[in-house]
Amino acid sequence: MSSFITKSKIAKSYIPSFVQPSPKDIDSLREFISKYKCCVITGAGISTESGIPDYRSEEVGLYARSSSRPLQYSEFLKCPNARKRYWARNYAGWPRFSTVLPNLSHQLICNLERDERINWLITQNVDALHRKAGSKNFTELHGCMHEVVCLSCDKLYSRDFIQHKIKRENSDFDFTALEISPDGDVFLPDDQVRGFTAPLCSSCGGGILKPRVVFFGDNVRRYIVEETKQMVTQSQAILAIGTSLQTYSSYRLALQAHQEGKPIFIINIGPTRADHLAMYKVGSLASLVLCEAIKGL
Numbered sequence: 001m002s003s004f005i006t007k008s009k010i011a012k013s014y015i016p017s018f019v020q021p022s023p024k025d026i027d028s029l030r031e032f033i034s035k036y037k038c039c040v041i042t043g044a045g046i047s048t049e050s051g052i053p054d055y056r057s058e059e060v061g062l063y064a065r066s067s068s069r070p071l072q073y074s075e076f077l078k079c080p081n082a083r084k085r086y087w088a089r090n091y092a093g094w095p096r097f098s099t100v101l102p103n104l105s106h107q108l109i110c111n112l113e114r115d116e117r118i119n120w121l122i123t124q125n126v127d128a129l130h131r132k133a134g135s136k137n138f139t140e141l142h143g144c145m146h147e148v149v150c151l152s153c154d155k156l157y158s159r160d161f162i163q164h165k166i167k168r169e170n171s172d173f174d175f176t177a178l179e180i181s182p183d184g185d186v187f188l189p190d191d192q193v194r195g196f197t198a199p200l201c202s203s204c205g206g207g208i209l210k211p212r213v214v215f216f217g218d219n220v221r222r223y224i225v226e227e228t229k230q231m232v233t234q235s236q237a238i239l240a241i242g243t244s245l246q247t248y249s250s251y252r253l254a255l256q257a258h259q260e261g262k263p264i265f266i267i268n269i270g271p272t273r274a275d276h277l278a279m280y281k282v283g284s285l286a287s288l289v290l291c292e293a294i295k296g297l
Helices: 023-035 073-078 080-097 104-114 129-133 159-169 222-234 248-259 286-295
Strands: 038-042 118-123 138-140 143-150 156-158 209-213 237-241 264-267 280-282
Touching: 023 237, 023 264, 023 280, 023 286, 038 104, 038 222, 038 248, 073 080, 080 159, 104 118, 104 129, 104 286, 118 222, 138 222, 143 159, 156 159, 222 248, 237 248, 248 264, 264 286
Parallel strands: 038 118, 038 237, 118 138, 237 264, 264 280
Antiparallel strands: 143 156, 143 209
16 A cells, blocks of 8 residues: 555545655655754644644634634633633543544654654644654643643642543533544533533642643743753754744744754645745655655665
């Protein structure tokens, strides 16, 4: 069976239209990986093949298909009703989101790490799919949805523990879950969440609980910023996969690499914020490009 996925096979998925990678694309990536020990940066586009939509892709991204937008961190902090809506939607989406499996791209990146061809992985994704694939040397730039933190006492919980807690405290909660978002929640109309009770911290007796992720309008923690800067400096090049690099937290890493004279290779369907910095850009599906390039290593 061909390793190339045809458009017909993915027509109903969250993957936007793409062109097949050319032999030059494959050879260029193979040469890049052979020559440089890279720091890999991944984004939502790498998880679409696992069935998790991204935000920004044309036609198939959530922004293109819906007028709804992610909850802002300031609203989550200030508004109890916003927290209630958020947790109700996250609770409804968790059974599906938590069981999503890694795809070929996650597995191939893990293989590159195992073969010591990359020195670090920085992912913007909060889905833990790189963890599930077996990657060890990584930074989750925006955190991980599988963990929950109390904003008062810093107690850390597993998301599964909080799921059971929510279920106990909302035994009569009934919902019809639709598609999940890149952050794991689903859309629920307000009348479905009216009687929902948002979870509070059991350790300190009422602290606000929040998934250990960077919400929109929030800031990446300083130690994460410093860690990722250090990893870029220690690398010989940047390989960006499945990311538009639109958020400054990721774009600044490309800027840093460019300023340090490090080459940048981008694999992404559609434009990225760092296209003008790239030594080479392939506008195709990540798994196709990676699979063919790695065959010859």
